[in-house]
Amino acid sequence: MTRVRELVEQGRRSLVGRVVEAPGREAARLLAHLLGTGEAGLLARDGETVDATIADRFLELVARRAAGEPAAYLTGEREFFGRRFAVDRRVLVPRPETEHLVEIALALPLPDRARVLDVGTGSGAIALTLAAERPAWRVVASDRSLGALALARGNAQALAPGVALVAADLDAALELGGFDLVVSNPPYVDPEDETALSPEVRAHEPPLALFAHGGLAVLERLLAAGRALRPGAYLAVEVGAGQAAALVERARAGGLYDELSVSSDLAGIERDVVLRRGARGG
Numbered sequence: 496m497t498r499v500r501e502l503v504e505q506g507r508r509s510l511v512g513r514v515v516e517a518p519g520r521e522a523a524r525l526l527a528h529l530l531g532t533g534e535a536g537l538l539a540r541d542g543e544t545v546d547a548t549i550a551d552r553f554l555e556l557v558a559r560r561a562a563g564e565p566a567a568y569l570t571g572e573r574e575f576f577g578r579r580f581a582v583d584r585r586v587l588v589p590r591p592e593t594e595h596l597v598e599i600a601l602a603l604p605l606p607d608r609a610r611v612l613d614v615g616t617g618s619g620a621i622a623l624t625l626a627a628e629r630p631a632w633r634v635v636a637s638d639r640s641l642g643a644l645a646l647a648r649g650n651a652q653a654l655a656p657g658v659a660l661v662a663a664d665l666d667a668a669l670e671l672g673g674f675d676l677v678v679s680n681p682p683y684v685d686p687e688d689e690t691a692l693s694p695e696v697r698a699h700e701p702p703l704a705l706f707a708h709g710g711l712a713v714l715e716r717l718l719a720a721g722r723a724l725r726p727g728a729y730l731a732v733e734v735g736a737g738q739a740a741a742l743v744e745r746a747r748a749g750g751l752y753d754e755l756s757v758s759s760d761l762a763g764i765e766r767d768v769v770l771r772r773g774a775r776g777g
């Protein structure tokens with residue numbers, strides 16, 4: 496029988512020098528997850544002994560984490576904008592920088608009962624957060640991946656049951672029509688760019704969620720699909736480092752949009768591009 500504090504220390508030692516930023520904290524979180532408690536609860540149980548089966552499962556999770564598996568897949572959950580989302584290997588683990596896209600969407604001058612589409616919803620992080628923050632909005636969440644949609648459905652039941660989930664490629668989703676805002680964090684990593692992703696992300700997260708030909712292929716398709724938007728509607732997208740300028744240039748050249756803005760994330764990387772559909776084009 497091992498005590499909580501000894502197990503956490505054993506886990507911490509196994510994680511030191513691995514891909515993990517805060518080994519002690521991560522070890523504590525994994526054990527807290529198995530014990531069904533929070534980190535604070537774990538502290539309170541510091542001196543308690545841990546059942547051998549749980550100790551074995553903990554050490555197995557630590558070994559998988561040390562080998563690079565994302566912590567969120569090990570615990571099956573990730574917090575996003577203050578809410579807990581179930582996640583697994585069918586979806587991208589929602590990233591903190593995507594919370595900025597949510598903040599941007601919430602600040603746009605939209606009607607009270609805005610119709611909003613999230614393209615490539617994954618776990619549902621963006622769509623369900625918007626629906627939970629703005630209960631009067633009518634939100635549609637779409638994805639090409641049936642696995643992602645199945646997971647998002649469970650999250651919707653817990654967080655925002657009114658959200659409609661649609662299995663569709665991006666053009667088909669936009670053609671549903673009538674949206675005041677289309678928001679998307681699409682795949683934007685160039686598969687040929689070996690340096691763009693850590694080996695752990697590459698090995699564990701779904702390729703459909705990560706990769707787009709040349710980096711910009713899906714973003715460019717979204718720009719063109721904006722043809723289906725009514726004048727005055729917004730398209731707000733997350734982009735990869737170094738992609739904002741190229742996307743804005745293409746949007747200007749295409750002539751569909753009359754208002755463009757770019758904002759940076761906390762690391763100073765130009766991360767979000769907002770476009771407003773103009774009256775011309777189509």
Ligand SMILES: C[S@@+](CC[C@H](N)C(=O)[O-])C[C@H]1O[C@@H](n2cnc3c(N)ncnc32)[C@H](O)[C@@H]1O
Pocket residue numbers: 586587588589590593614615616617618619620621637638639640643663664665666680681682683703704705713
């Ligand atoms: C980067 S993930 C974003 C997931 C989630 N929105 C988030 O921010 O955490 C991109 C998502 O887009 C989906 N996807 C990729 N290509 C697509 C396409 N052509 N049409 C619709 N969805 C697509 C993937 O299945 C994946 O779930």
